[in-house]
Amino acid sequence: MRTWVATCAAALSMACAGVEEPGSQPDASSAQGGIEIEYIAHASFLLRSDDGTELLIDPYASRVWLGYDWPDGVLPSAVLITHPHYDHDAGRFREMTFPWGEGTPVVDGPGTYEFGDFTVTGVEGKHADPYGMEFGQLNTIMVVEAAGLRIAHLGDNGPLTPAMVDGIGRVDVLMMPGDGVDHILSKETTAEILAQLDPRVVVPMHYRLPDLEVELDSPSDLGEIEPWLEGRSGVSRVGGHIRTLSATDLPLNR
DSSP: OOEEEEEETTEEEEEEOOOOOTTOSOOGGGOOSOEEEEEEETTEEEEEOTTSOEEEEOOOOTTSSSOOOOOTTOOOSEEEOSSSOHHHHTTTTTTOOOSSOTTSOEEOSSEEEEETTEEEEEEEOOBOTTSOGGGTTOOEEEEEEETTEEEEEOTTBOSOOHHHHHHHOOOSEEEEEOOTTOSSSOHHHHHHHHHHHOOSEEEEESOOOGGGOOSTTOOSSOOOSHHHHTTOSSEEEOSSSEEEEOGGGSOSOO
16 A cells, blocks of 8 residues: 655645565665655755755745745755746746855756765656746656665656656655646546556645745645545655655555
8 A cells, every 4th residue: 555645834744555576675774764854835845864964855936826935044955956947946947036055056957966865866857748838848857865765756747758767766755746636747647657656655745735825816726635635545644844754664565
């Protein structure tokens, strides 16, 4: 059974999943501690390793489409940007003021990068249709590895090609778009991606959080998480927005 972790800005929700084939399980012997996952909102997460390195994924611009304010005091070691939409790059593509200076590394394309305990692999993908035409539908799937865990953040990727699946490799924790109106991924594409990657834990993201909205014109085409979770077994709701996962925490069954 896959475990679904539901995350809200106030609560992180997770999901777990069947038995892995021999040799495909996380290397628990190499795991020292785990990875702390802090959900900020939308598609943005702050990952912390045991050595204190912090990776920020997909920061959003304050009050642009989402109607949320970006929180103060987020000072990552590096920023990972899957694609240049304002709700994923803090408005950088639009030449808005970027909250982090030149001293903070930014990863926004394919390649392999090292930051402290973390290894980051950017895998070339493609933004889900029909969005992102203004930048050629660029989308980089970010695979983050530390403490024997592999976390894949899809950004706004659409259907996965065999080359993308090969590039992503084993996935222990999958962060994927999911909301009540299927804004990014259809139900069929969601099911296909889950079958292709077969993650142990799924963390849905990119859904509407009305409690954070400070403007009346927040998006009407973005759904909340509850309809997306309805009917799924194995849903675990975290009583907060921070959860530490280790290789030994993962379910044996998918």
